[in-house]
Amino acid sequence: MCGIVGILGRQDVALQLLDALKRLEYRGYDSAGIATLDQGVFARKRAEGKLRNLEAALGEAPIRGSIGIGHTRWATHGAPTVLNAHPHVAGRVAVVHNGIIENFLELREEIVAAGGTLLSDTDTEVVAHLLDAERARGARPKEAVAAVLPRLRGAFALAILFEGEEDLLIGARKGSPLAVGHGDGEMYLGSDAIALSPFTDRITYLEEGDWVVLTRSGLQVFDAANAAVLRPVSKSSVTAALVEKGNYRHFMAKEIHEQPEVIGHTLSRYIDLGKRTTEIQGIESVDFQSLGRIVISACGTAYYAGLVAKYWFEKYARLPVEIDIASEFRYRETPMSDRDFALFISQSGETADTLASLRYSKAQGALIGAVVNVPESTIAREADVVFPTIAGPEIGVASTKAFTCQLTVLVTLALHAGLARRHLSAEAHADLVGALSAAPNLALRALQAEPAIEGLAQALSKAPNALYLGRGTNFPLALEGALKLKELSYIHAEGYAAGELKHGPIALIDETMPVFVIAPHDAIFEKTVSNMQEVAARGGRIVLITDEAGADNPATAGMEKIVLPDMHELVAPIIFALPVQMLAYHTAVFMGTDVDQPRNLAKSVTVE
Structure with a gap:
C-alpha cells in the first residue's frame, strides 16, 4: 500500500525517482508526487491518478536537484487530489x-492552536508541521526527528527532506516496511528492494522502530x-529485469504464464x-509428533491457500488445523500454547494484520x-x-503465481508432517511426492x-x-474464483461450498446467473454433480471446470466445460x-478494467 522512494544522488534525480515509483505501482495508488532540493530550496510536482500524469507534469516543467523523495499514494485520509498528494x-x-x-x-488541533495552517486533509501533513516546529525552536534535523517520532501513534514509514540540507535524507519505520540501498557515493531509500533494483542490490532492511540518517557517504541507524x-547489509536477489512485462499485455498475464516455472522452482x-x-x-525445528495443532492466519488470497492447507x-497428517482471517484472529484473544505451531501466510511478508497476529x-x-x-x-x-515461496516479484495486484507457490509450499509441509x-508410510509418502512432482507439467497443460x-x-x-461452487479443497478455490472476478472485473460474485447450495444460495439461480462448478473427478464428484443438476433444473447456466474423466462422465453431457488433464x-x-x-483475467480485459491495478486495491496492505 503506497510506495516511498528517496535518492541522494550525484546528478538530477527527478526522472530516477519517477522510474523507481513505476516499480512500486503494483502496490496500488491513486496519486503521486516527487520533491527535490534545487540549490537548497524545495521543488515539487504532484498529480492525481496514474504516474503518466506526473510524468506529463514533469515533462512540461522539469525540476532539478540531486536529492529527492517520491511517493505513490493510496488514499486513506482525504480524497485522491493534488492537494492531498505527497510529498507534503x-x-x-x-x-x-x-x-x-x-x-x-x-x-492537527495542536498545530492549528499554535497558529499553523494545514492545506490538506491528510494525516501526513501534521508530521511535516511538527518537524518544522522543532526546527523553528532551534533543533537540528536529526534532533527534530528524534523529538517527533515518539509523538506519532500508528503505523508509518517516512522519508524526510530538510530545506538547505542537500546531503541529508532521513527515514523511519514503524509497522510499515522501509529499506536502504547502498550505492557508490549515493544512497537510496525505498518501500522495498524492487523500487531500488535499478540502482543497487546492496540493501539494509530497517527493523521495527528504526530510523535512519542518510548522507552520500553512508548511514547511521x-x-x-x-x-x-x-x-546488516544483504545482497538482494531482485533485479530490474524481473519486473518487466515482456511480450505480455499485462503483468497478470505474464504471472499466470510463469506458474509452471515458478511452481517447479x-x-x-x-x-x-x-x-x-x-x-x-x-x-527440524518443528516437532510434528508433539504438536497439538496448527493455527493458520492470513488475509485475502493467502487465507484461501491456508484453507486448502x-x-x-488434516487428511495426510491427521493434524488438527484452526484457521482464521488475520484481521479477526488478532483481536479475538485466541488461547495458545507452546504445543501450537502458528503458521502465517503473506506474499509481501508485511501484511499488517498478519504481522500483528504473528506477534x-x-x-x-x-x-x-x-x-x-x-x-x-x-x-x-x-x-x-x-x-x-520462489515465485519471484509479483507485480499484478491480484495474486496468481504467489497463490500457487503458497499452495506448493503448504502441500509439501503437509506431506512432511504426515x-x-x-x-x-514411507511408500505412501513417496507416491504422493511423485504425484506432486507432476505439477509444473500439469500447470503448463492447464x-x-x-x-x-x-x-x-x-x-x-x-x-x-x-456463483462459484466446489467441495473439499475445491471450496476454497470457489472462494478464490469469486474473489478474483470481483477484484478484477467488478462483477459481483460469491463462492460457496456446493453442499450449501440448497441452504440459501439456490434462491439466486435463474437464467442470468452463470454458475462455475470446480469439480475434478474425485471421490466426491458425484455429490457435486447432483448439485449441478439442481442448478440446471432452475435454468442456471453451468460451466463445469473439471478434468478429462469428469468431462467424459455421462452426467455432465451437454454442459459447458473447461477441461484440464487428469x-x-x-x-x-x-x-x-x-x-x-x-477466467477472471479475460473477463476483466473484455470489460476494459485496469487489470494490474484494480480500483481501490493495494498489493501490500501494510495498515489495518
Missing part, C-alpha cells in the same frame, strides 16, 4: 509517508530508543525427486512459521522458521485451456452476478487455480 511541505520540511497516523486529529545500532526447494521425499530447510494437514502468537509461546515470497520481510525476520507423524476460457469470459463480462487429487488445488485466474 511545511516550512523547511518535506515528507512522504506510508501508513496511518492514528492520533493525527489531536496533533537508530532504534526506537534513539540508540545507535548496526543493521518452489518444488525444487522442498522435495528431493531422486529420493521421492520432502526435504525442507529449517523443518487445512484439508491437506500475538509469539507472545503466547507458540512456535512461529512463515510462508512468504520476500525472505527479507518483517514477517520472515520475526518467524522462528521461514518457508519461502510422514513425521507416521500417518503416511494453460492450453486459455482459448476456451477466453470465449467463456466474453459472455461472462455481460453478467451482473456469478491428475492426482493432491495436486488438483494447485492446477485448478489456473483456469479460475484466467
